[in-house]
Amino acid sequence: MAVGIKQKHNVDTIVKKFLTENFTIMLFHYDGNMDGWSALDWSNKAIHVMAQNQTKWWFAKRFLHPDIVSIYDYIFLWDEDLGVANFDPGRYLDIIKSEGLEISQPALDPNSTDIHHRITMRKSKKKMHRRVFDDGGSLRCSISSRGPPCTGWVEGMAPVFSRVSWHCVWHLIQNDLVHGWGSDKKLGYCAQGDRTQKVGIVDSEYIVHQGSQTLGGSSQKKSRRPSFDMRYWIRRKSTLELQIFEDRWKKAAEEDRSWVDPYEKERSWFIFSAVHKT
Numbered sequence: 001m002a003v004g005i006k007q008k009h010n011v012d013t014i015v016k017k018f019l020t021e022n023f024t025i026m027l028f029h030y031d032g033n034m035d036g037w038s039a040l041d042w043s044n045k046a047i048h049v050m051a052q053n054q055t056k057w058w059f060a061k062r063f064l065h066p067d068i069v070s071i072y073d074y075i076f077l078w079d080e081d082l083g084v085a086n087f088d089p090g091r092y093l094d095i096i097k098s099e100g101l102e103i104s105q106p107a108l109d110p111n112s113t114d115i116h117h118r119i120t121m122r123k124s125k126k127k128m129h130r131r132v133f134d135d136g137g138s139l140r141c142s143i144s145s146r147g148p149p150c151t152g153w154v155e156g157m158a159p160v161f162s163r164v165s166w167h168c169v170w171h172l173i174q175n176d177l178v179h180g181w182g183s184d185k186k187l188g189y190c191a192q193g194d195r196t197q198k199v200g201i202v203d204s205e206y207i208v209h210q211g212s213q214t215l216g217g218s219s220q221k222k223s224r225r226p227s228f229d230m231r232y233w234i235r236r237k238s239t240l241e242l243q244i245f246e247d248r249w250k251k252a253a254e255e256d257r258s259w260v261d262p263y264e265k266e267r268s269w270f271i272f273s274a275v276h277k278t
Contacts, residue, residue: 002056004031007080007212012040014084021089024072028059057173057180066167075166079157083109083208092160092205099128099200102165102192105154107203113211117149122206130200147263152188152195156180157209165190174245179238182245188263195263 003011015025025046027037032052037043049063060077069075074093087106096104107122107129108115115121118139119132131151134141141150154160161169168190172183188195253259 001026001076001078001080002028002030002054002059003080004029005033005036006031008037008040010082010210011080014078014080014082015040015042015046017084017087018076018089021093023076023089026063028054028056028063030054030059055178055180057183058178061170061173061175064166064170066163066170069166070163073163075161075163077159077161079209081210081212082158083210085208087205087207089205092202095128095202095204096160096200100198101128101200101202102162102198103154103169103187103190103195104128104160104200104202105158106160107201107206109206109208112207112209114209117153117155119149119151119153120155120201123203126203128200128202128204130196146196147188148185152191152199154184154187154199154201156184158207159187161190162192164192168192174241174248177241177245179234179241181238181242182249186249 001011001014011027018025019042025042027046027048029037029048029050030053032050034048034050037048049059051059056077056079064075064077074096076089086109092106095101105120108120109122118134118141119129123129131143131145132141132149133143134150139149145151147153169183169187172186172190173180174183177183188199191198253261
């Protein structure tokens with residue numbers, strides 16, 4: 001988990017949930033403040049890594065090599081601003097194991113600050129779901145849909161990977177593209193089978209995405225001059241990285257004549273669904 005000292009209390013709450021299930025905790029300190037965590041009773045048992053102004057994907061690429069984490073069955077690569085009052089990691093693991101999910105995430109409470117894709121929203125009467133149905137607007141999701149954002153999709157704030165899927169995902173992450181934009185659309189290729197079955201959202205164990213802006217500064221009034229708005233430049237860089245990632249994917253697919261894309265007929269997309277809470 002990439003963390004900053006401003007989210008110390010929330011991270012403490014998250015970590016205590018996982019410690020009861022014998023998880024190993026690794027914190028990536030992006031704000032340069034590692035000493036500020038020493039007073040927490042579990043801090044000396046956690047693994048701490050510090051690098052100024054880096055993202056969790058940057059950290060994951062460098063410190064979560066598949067060989068290093070091969071002793072673990074699952075990797076939880078979470079953001080720091082998640083509410084876990086209704087989440088139990090033990091019950092969550094039981095569900096994803098019984099359902100055969102290689103890539104998953106807990107559903108998002110409808111009261112979350114940001115829900116960009118309908119498939120991640122909690123369905124209160126279900127244990128878990130693998131797809132969403134939506135025939136409104138430009139988003140068409142039906143039983144025949146075979147790919148994101150209708151099925152085979154998780155978002156980047158709280159993904160959970162099995163050991164074998166992480167081996168694939170780690171190679172998917174680009175060393176120089178630190179924000180991870182673009183890779184989320186391709187995670188289904190690492191699902192060790194049919195992404196419509198091996199990727200899912202767990203509804204009974206759900207979280208709240210609080211939407212705290214940390215990297216690049218906390219939420220604040222934006223300058224009239226974009227050059228002084230760090231969030232503006234981070235988003236701009238992320239958009240550029242998305243295009244670079246897609247170009248690399250296309251080039252690699254064209255050069256590897258032996259590779260057959262199992263989802264070649266799927267319609268390309270990049271749509272933020274019209275679910276945005278404030």
